[in-house]
Amino acid sequence: MRKAKKVGVLTLLMSLMLVTACGSNNGATTKENANQPDKTTTEATVATDKKIVFGFSQVGAESGWRTANTTSIQDSAKEAGIDLKFSDAQQKQENQIKALRSFIQQKVDVIGFSPVVESGWDTVLKEAKDAGIPVILTDRSVDSTDTSLYVTFLGSDFVLEGQKAGEWLVEEYKDTTDQVNIVELQGTTGSAPAIDRKEGFEAAIKDHSNLKIITSQTGDFTRAKGKEVMQAFLKANKDIDVLYAHNDDMALGAIQAIEAAGLKPGVDIKIITVDGIKDGFQAASEGKINFIVECNPLFGGQLMEAVKGVVEGKELPKRTVTEEGTFTIEQAKEALPNRKY
Amino acid sequence: MARLMKHHLFWPLTMLAGLLLFNLCYSPDFFSIQIRNGHLYGSLIDILNFGAPLIVVAIGMTLVIATKGVDLSVGSIVAITGALACMTLSKSSDQNGFAVVLLAIVISLVLAIVLGLWNGLLVSLGGIQPIIATLILMVAGRGIAQLITSGQIITVSSPRYNYIGAGSLLGLPFSVFIVLAIFITALLLTRKSALGLFIESVGTNSEASRLAGIRSRAILISVYAFCGICAGIAGLILSSNVSSADGNNAGLWVELDAILAVVIGGTSMNGGRFYLSGTLIGALIIQTLTTTIYMIGVPPEITLVVKAFVVLVVCLIQSEAFRKKIFERRKYRKYSDKAEVTRHA
Structure with missing residues (x-):
């Protein structure tokens, strides 16, 4: 009995150690992030007098899109010869606020970040403003009513993406007046891209009464859900002409469902998606996706220009839209070898 | 009739029948089953196919709950095994090789058992409350899955691996046979041997069982290990169904659905008694509900509310206390209100 107790206490201690080890590990990385740049900053200022120091806090590495964005x-x-202090927030707001504070302490020239969530940034952004450091938002926005807290927001316009998708559909079916049945796979309910991509798409097709969204359901931006929901769509609706998916992953799942139903994706059911990940391009080059609206993560160049502009004191627009293309099957075939993510 | 109503499967089966009846009225196509590409095709088949991972997880969960425990980490184990299997496949030169697929399955299932054993050790030897002990792996597990996939979605192209979750045998989805195999194994182990009795006795009072000569700790550990392997198999079914592993989203919240399935099936969270067949029905109710919601086109904004409402109704009808209350209120109506009030005053 006593022996068993000892073993019990031992396992408990071990697991505790493991948990705390994980915890301190986290702390260590943030500390490293905080300390290391300090050294390099001083070195950099000694070496070249006017090298711009840019502190950037990334959301995390949750998807291929994000990793491409970071790279x-x-x-x-x-x-661009800019001294980048990079910090990964691991999808936690508290980490990101810590990173921003450490950037302020280091007196970087410009701060950039992709907010993990929309709200709760006012305090830390005010601190940056008081320290005289301009802030650039990328990819996602914040809900602060005080827009003087940041210089510009650089990111995709999700409404525009939805619109582009809708415009292609209108063009594709301009010669017919027959009813075209559209099913929609939405992103995670309530997320900005899901709301905006739906809105843009609906706006683009609203003047064409024969284009009709017959059913719309969330697929949570995942392949598994995309497949499951599409299976149900196929059972409930006999005649589906077009699938509009808010991202490639859901479409990839839906393609499997369509194939299982004995139909040909891209031919029997035309497919429009947003994002443009590599697997999506692969499917498009095989003719299974008809149209991809790109949601471009490769806006590093634009971001660096904005940083330089801010330092030189140029007036920047509050909203900078990233450059994004659209791809048909032929264009996707050409572009596939050069896709980076 | 009264005896029939007392049977523990009566209410779960009634609810399932009710849901199916609703579908029969709303969309008659629901029950149509055709043969396409040599396999059966229809909503009912979909329910079995997509419900398979949930049923498997819920079977493991039933035994854990029977010991008065709970395993919150199953969702993470689902993600980890899927990630590991897909990673193994994508690293090899021949993704469709029989040996490679077998290797991927074996190492991910071994890992699933190890994770289950870890939970069991924390609970039995560490003496940590199950909800906390498994919470550790629930939180850490998604991190491990993302570590394996480096945060990416890994796509594999291996028809052999794909067969586990999407292939069909004798016209039925292959996953159905996996479910049947696990269900029958669990049923035989617990009902045709003394194991089931041991599990129930540990769930009622683990210390008393130990004094009576049952090796409580060994039972606890093996139950968590079994739950781990069930979650692992579910992970393989899920990831092979879409031929990809998504460390972030695979099996997200499946632990909650599994617990719900167990409870709908009539197993008490207090442990000491379990119904595997009830769990099976419970999981089918949940999956039928999900499919129904997709089929009838409930707007996504209110999907969860509809789901919650149906679950609430199911649970209330299941609750004996609730049924009694409604029953007794009718009886009390014979007495005048005043008499009761004065008596209490």
């Missing part, structure tokens, strides 16, 4: 920012900073 683009790091590469462009190197090219």
Whole structure:
């Protein structure tokens, strides 16, 4: 009995150690992030007098899109000769606020970040403003009513993406007056891209009464849900002409469902998606996706220009839209070898 | 009739029948089953196919709950095994090789058992409350899955692996046979041997069982290990169904659905008694509800409310206390209100 107790206490201690080890590990990385740049900053200022120091806090590495975004920012900073202090928030707001505070302490020239969530940034942004450091938002926005807290917001216009998708559909079916049945796979309910991509798409097709969204359901931006929901759509609706998916992953799942139903994706059911990940391009080059609206993560170059502009004291627009293309099957075939993410 | 109503499967089966009846009225196509590409095709088949991972997880969860425990980490184990299997496949030169697929399945299931054992050790030897002990892996597990996939969605192209979750045997989805195999194994192990009795006795009072000569700790550990392997198999079914592993989203919240399925099936969270067949029905109710919601086109904004409402109704009808209350209120109506009030005053 006593022995068993000892073993019990031992396992408990071990697990505790493991948990705390994980915890302190986290702390260590943020500390490293905080300390290391300090050294390099001083070195940099000694070496070249006017090298711009840019502190950037990324959301995390939750998707291929995000990783491509990070690489683009790091590469462009190197090219532009900007000293980049990069910090990964691991999808936690508290980490991101810590990172922003450490940037302020280090007195970087410009701060950039992709907010993990929309709200709760006022205090830390005010601190940056008081310290006289301009802030650039990328990819996602904040809900602060005080727009003087940041210089500009650089990111995709999700409404425009939805619109582009809708415009292609209108063009594709301009010669017919027959009813075209559209099913929609929405992103995570309530998320900005889901709301905006739906809105833009609806706005683009609203003047064409024969284009009709017959059903719309969330697929949570995932392949598994996309497949499951599409299966149900196929059972409930006999005649589906077009699928509009808010991202490539859901479409990839839906393609499997369509194939399982004995139909040909891209031919029997035309498919429009947003994002442009590599797997999506692969499917498009095989003719299974008809139209991809790109949601471009490679805006590092644009970001560095904005940083330079801010330092030189140029007036920047509050909203900078990233450059994004659209791809048909043929264009996707050509572009596939050069896709980075 | 009264005896029939007392059967523990009566209310779950009634609810399932009710849901199916609703579908029969709303969309008659619901029950149509055709043969397409040599396999059966229809909504009912979909329910079995997509419900398979949930049923498997819920079977493991039933035994854990029977010991008065709970395993919150199953969703993370689902993500980890899917990630590991897909990673193994994508690293090899021949993704469709029989040996490679077998290797991927074996190492991910071994890992699933190890994770289950870890939970069991924390609960039995560490003496940590199950909800906390498994919470550790629930939180850490998604991190591990993302570590394996480096945060990316890994796509594999391996028809052999794909067969586990999307292939069909004798016209039925192959996953249905996996579910049947696990269900029958669990049923035989617990009902045709003394194991089931041991599990129930540990769930009622683990210390008393130990004094009576049952190795409580060994039972606890093996139950969590079994739950781990069930979650692992579910992970393989899920990831092979879409031929990809998504560390962030695979099996997200499946632990909650599994617990719900167990409870709908009539197993008490207090442990000491479990119904595997009830769990099976419970999981089917949840999956039928999900499919129904997609089929009838409930707007996504209110999907969860509809789901919650149906679950609430199911749980209330299941609750004996609630049924009694409604029953007794009718009886009390014979007495005048005043008499009761004065008596209490």
